[in-house]
Amino acid sequence: MANDPNLYFVEMQEPGYDAAADLSAIRGGDRKALARAITRVENELTGYRELLHLLTPETGVPVTGFTGPPGAGKSTLINALVRHLRKAGKTVAVIAVDPTSPFNYGSLLGDRLRMQEHFNDEAVFIRSIATRGSLGGLSEKVIELVDLMRCAGFDHIIVETVGVGQSEVEIAGLADTTVVVLVPEAGDEIQTLKSGIMEIADVFVVNKADREGAETFANNLRKLAAHPRPDGWEVPVVKTTANADVGVQEVVDAIERHHTSSSMNAKRPYLLAEKAFRLIRRERMRGLTKAQLKEALEKELHAPRFNLYQFADQWVRRIARNDN
């Protein structure tokens, strides 16, 4: 099964990997090659850097990120969305990101099960990404994997963040189009949410809109979003009841409208700078683990004049010496 991340693990340790040939296969629509390449990049196996260095910007393959508080119904909405896209004959890749957050809302088997109806559909590619602390941050991995998926010719790439927190918002914010999914109950908090959420959302969805207060909440959001942004985009507010398939096509339309808007070009340098910053930071810290620091600390911390800032500065100098 093309979606099994472990199936090709062993053979990928072998030498003689040809990144250019692999990329050709992925570009040609070979889903098994894509699945293997994802595993390669995710686990940093032979040739993964070479593969990434060969990627060129694939235009016309926009990425949509979904975020929002737990219980907002993101997975149900995405499931319905995929159904609509499939009906329109479009191919879709879904990358489901489990958070690194200590407030880990878990692997949420339930959410994965809800996607099951698409699992045997060849035109829908679904992949879950979990955190790998030892290989650096989750958001850096998602950047790489999404870029890889861009080459595979899907009509839509969806990044689904599971859970809540800064890492999820960051990851969804790295998409070309970011959809923030809320529920009417969020109304109380929207005034305080205002500043931050307006910056990240390209589309607002008020899901579970059959609940009380949905219309008022949606109207309040519309007031907040009433003025076009500096990039000319006016953030739409769409009411949905995803589990009854109400409003879902409007979400598809709003996303596709953003994909083809001038906002995409305006966002691009900011997104790339953010991505570059994260990739550089990961490289700058590569090889240094907390376990290593703990071992070094345990020898020093009982000194009467132990100072954390001197300790940290010593390591900064030590790593810098190894850079060249």
Added chain:
Amino acid sequence: MANDPNLYFVEMQEPGYDAAADLSAIRGGDRKALARAITRVENELTGYRELLHLLTPETGVPVTGFTGPPGAGKSTLINALVRHLRKAGKTVAVIAVDPTSPFNYGSLLGDRLRMQEHFNDEAVFIRSIATRGSLGGLSEKVIELVDLMRCAGFDHIIVETVGVGQSEVEIAGLADTTVVVLVPEAGDEIQTLKSGIMEIADVFVVNKADREGAETFANNLRKLAAHPRPDGWEVPVVKTTANADVGVQEVVDAIERHHTSSSMNAKRPYLLAEKAFRLIRRERMRGLTKAQLKEALEKELHAPRFNLYQFADQWVRRIARNDN
């Protein structure tokens, strides 16, 4: 007023700053000196590094971090807690941390107002810290400021995180004792919360315990927390109704019990390693801004073969050359 962060800003630009003398004054209980030093470290003004390099571990000044979802009543609980500590004749410092999260729950004036009853109490030192993107991360700043406050001889130091998300959990998790505040309604999510939350919490508080389901929820938490951790600490679950002052003294007792437990020593190397990692990472990225990357990107990204990973690697090499 000692708590005004801007009052001493101008004079602190002057040369000839004597960090050792300043630290002596702070150790001697000079609250204005502490307030100035916080501003110095927060804004990285003259001598802030020297000051940090002089800090030595202050034993007996434990730090308690509070985290939990918005609406859990953290501020109300902390306010009540401070009242109890004051009644027992103890001095308290509260550092309120606003998140860097794009989901910024804002400056939450309401929360600050709730602390107002303590603002004119000389034995209660309150300071808000907002994010300063340009000076590196928020959690690194909090590490420095808390260490500085440890020298000022408070009986308790409380780190209050405002909002929800990874950064808040991270910051609260850097405290010696971490209190996770929940409400009965969180019951539905607790199974999925289980793995992550058990690792960070030293004390659970079920606030708004006059609401339906509080007893069941608290009992479920107790079952999860029933087995002592490897460090020997059994995580207590305390029910409170903070706005009616119910259960607050039990929270104080639970915190003080953890402060004097062997768990504190067991946690210390892990906490220090985490802090060192963050401080090192900030230094490794110092001087590199996203704006700088964006400027460089704008010149290159229109090339037909532009590749983000090659771009990032070039910068990694360039920064490394400047290290030595």
